[in-house]
Amino acid sequence: MNAKKALLISADNFEDSELLYPLYRLREAGFHVDIAAPAAGPITGMHGYAVTANLAADAVESAGSCGYSLLVLPGGKAPATLRTIPKIIDIVNDFASSGIPMAAICHGPQILVTARLLRGRHATCYKTVADELKEAGALYEDAPVVVDGNLVTSRMPDDLPDFMREVMKKVG
Known part of the structure; x- marks a missing residue:
């Protein structure tokens, strides 16, 4: 049986714990985790931790054809960069239209705002992003985790x- 697959999208200046905790928790559960970034190679977090993106965003194929069962969008300053890249928005919209679970934490929901995926959806985020979510039509909740269908969001490290408890419920 093939291992379950997850796609984690980030860039330099990610919030270290928000990338590493999901990465290791998913690996622990037997997932193959691809890390995509604007370019393949090392990316470095805000606190100095580095990981290697094994995929450039341009190399990510459709969610369904790659067998992914989860998309993770960590926070920090990386989402500000990622949301300006059309291919990233295309990937996120592809996951959304496929019904595959998506998880975003801290500033990660900013990518969902740019992809126009939050109108009428319950979501949370880091406090400084809350007004942006509300303006995008999200039903903002200040809670540790908010689950709305296939979407899981959280506020901070x-x-x-x-x-991750709610993410793991979504992916079995």
């Missing part, structure tokens, strides 16, 4: 245990 302290919420990671709640976030």
Whole structure:
């Protein structure tokens, strides 16, 4: 049986714990985790941790054809970069239209705002992003984790245990 697959999208200046905690938790559960970034190669977090993106965003094929069962969007400053890249928005919209679970934490939901995926959806994010979510039509909730259908969102690193508990429920 093939391992389950997850796609994690990030860039330099990610919030270290928000990338590493999901990465290792998913690996622990037997997932193959692809990390995509604007270019393949090393990316470095805000606190100095580095990971290697094994895929350039342009190399990511459709969610269904790659067998992904999850998309993860960590926070930090990386989403500000990622949301300006049309291919990233295309990938996120592809996951959304396929019904595959998506998880975003902290500033990660900003990518969902740019992809126009939050109108009428319950979601949360880091406090400084809350007004942006509301303006995009999200039904904002200040809670450690908010689940709306296939979407799981959280606010900050302290919420990671709640976030990953709900993510793991979505992916079995």
